[in-house]
Amino acid sequence: MRMRTQWFDKGKSRGAPEIANAMGFICWQIGAERVKKMREAGLDLISPRHGLHIVTEYLAMLAHIADRQLQPRFSVEERQVFISTLGQKMADTVADNRTDLEGPGEYKKPLIELLNNRFQEYATLPFDNLQPSFAMYRCLASFICDIVDEKRKGGVYEQVMEVEGPEAYTLLQRGINRLLDKQKADESMVKDIRGK
Numbered sequence: 001m002r003m004r005t006q007w008f009d010k011g012k013s014r015g016a017p018e019i020a021n022a023m024g025f026i027c028w029q030i031g032a033e034r035v036k037k038m039r040e041a042g043l044d045l046i047s048p049r050h051g052l053h054i055v056t057e058y059l060a061m062l063a064h065i066a067d068r069q070l071q072p073r074f075s076v077e078e079r080q081v082f083i084s085t086l087g088q089k090m091a092d093t094v095a096d097n098r099t100d101l102e103g104p105g106e107y108k109k110p111l112i113e114l115l116n117n118r119f120q121e122y123a124t125l126p127f128d129n130l131q132p133s134f135a136m137y138r139c140l141a142s143f144i145c146d147i148v149d150e151k152r153k154g155g156v157y158e159q160v161m162e163v164e165g166p167e168a169y170t171l172l173q174r175g176i177n178r179l180l181d182k183q184k185a186d187e188s189m190v191k192d193i194r195g196k
Contacts, residue, residue: 024089031058060118137165
């Protein structure tokens with residue numbers, strides 16, 4: 001999966017809001033790709049609407065993981081800005097997609113509520129060495145199974161636990177590393193240029 005992880009304005013320092021906006025887009029790409037892969041694996045998800053709701057569950061888990069991984073990078077205030085901006089970016093993207101699919105409606109507030117609820121639940125789960133635990137994937141699989149009908153639950157649960165959840169994490173990690181490494185490289189280049 002190709003991800004956009006390059007900054008357009010090279011050499012410019014990026015703060016929590018810019019990183020959050022980029023992470024929101026990366027998380028959306030990952031969630032949408034996971035739904036596509038589930039369909040390719042033969043898991044009929046019934047409708048695009050169900051697929052969109054599954055993407056929101058991926059967004060919630062990925063946002064939580066991104067927050068935990070980037071927490072050491074930010075001050076308390078920067079972290080609050082990061083989480084707030086990330087949640088708003090995700091809400092805007094989901095609202096745009098749901099409006100296209102279902103027509104006008106209030107879609108942002110329910111997503112923000114879902115993110116807050118999921119953050120509380122994921123926060124109780126182990127997260128060792130900055131990696132999600134088996135329990136986190138199990139939790140994600142349970143949330144996604146609540147969206148699909150009864151006859152699909154077994155296959156969906158297994159696919160999310162064994163394939164899609166871990167792959168989503170791997171892609172998120174790659175996105176974070178590329179985004180932040182690129183920023184460090186750009187900042188280093190600017191310092192080199194200015195130092196000469």
